[in-house]
Amino acid sequence: MKENNSKLIQKELYLKLDKKRYKHTMGVAYTAAALAMCYGFSVEKAQMAGLLHDCAKCYSASKLLEKCDKFNITVTDTERGNPYLLHAKLGAFLAMHKYGVKDTEIISAILHHTTGKPDMSLLDKIIFVADYIEPGRSKAPRLAQIRQMAFSDLDRAVIMILADTLEYLRQEEQVIDSMTEKTYEYYLEAMKEQQEGGIA
Numbered sequence: 001m002k003e004n005n006s007k008l009i010q011k012e013l014y015l016k017l018d019k020k021r022y023k024h025t026m027g028v029a030y031t032a033a034a035l036a037m038c039y040g041f042s043v044e045k046a047q048m049a050g051l052l053h054d055c056a057k058c059y060s061a062s063k064l065l066e067k068c069d070k071f072n073i074t075v076t077d078t079e080r081g082n083p084y085l086l087h088a089k090l091g092a093f094l095a096m097h098k099y100g101v102k103d104t105e106i107i108s109a110i111l112h113h114t115t116g117k118p119d120m121s122l123l124d125k126i127i128f129v130a131d132y133i134e135p136g137r138s139k140a141p142r143l144a145q146i147r148q149m150a151f152s153d154l155d156r157a158v159i160m161i162l163a164d165t166l167e168y169l170r171q172e173e174q175v176i177d178s179m180t181e182k183t184y185e186y187y188l189e190a191m192k193e194q195q196e197g198g199i200a
Contacts, residue, residue, distance in 0.1 A: 006047060006048060009048075009052065010026075016058050017054070017057065021054060021057050021058070025053070026051075027134030027135050028050040028130045028134045029050030029051045031129075031134045031135070032046040032047060032049060032126050032127055034151075035154070038151050039126070041122050045105065045106055045123060046123060046127070049126075049127045050130055052095045052099060052101065053131060054091065055094050057091075062083070064084070064086040065083050067090055068089065071093055071097075078175060078177060082175045088114045088115075091110050092108075105121055106123065108121060109126070109127040112124050112128065113128055113131050114177075115180045116158065116179070116180065117179060117182075117183055118183055118186035120183075125154050125155070125158055128158060132161045133146055133147045133150055133157075155187060159187045159188060159191060166180060
């Protein structure tokens, strides 16, 4: 990613997003870069994915639906009933068609940053975790432990985030995207297999 392109996108997001969302966005880009350094991944790509992960968060629920219909983005029944879930899909579309991102890893990380997905790439996991632990976050119950875990065992941090997210959504009786559940089950099973393999 070219530095000047990153700076231009940063300026546009400053104008598009509200103050709180922009601060969060910069926090995610910063945290993603730190995680990329920790795990030997491209800092530039991680920063770009972090910058753009919430680029569609400035739209209202009706606007999200309108734009997804306009651009032929598939909308599930769950998403139609809860349009805020669509910001990741629309964000991935805008990253490609508005901000000129061609890198499929970056697009995937934006697309899956809210729910995760089974068998995530390293960048997918970096953005998923960075979105949860960035410095502006303060309310999650195990935030300090997850922040520490993120820099020593990224997969375990993913599992902890998914577990806490599912617990929160159930307690609040909010809609749970089936992909979040599938992702949690996948990583729990992967960790179990890894532990059994270690014993053997």
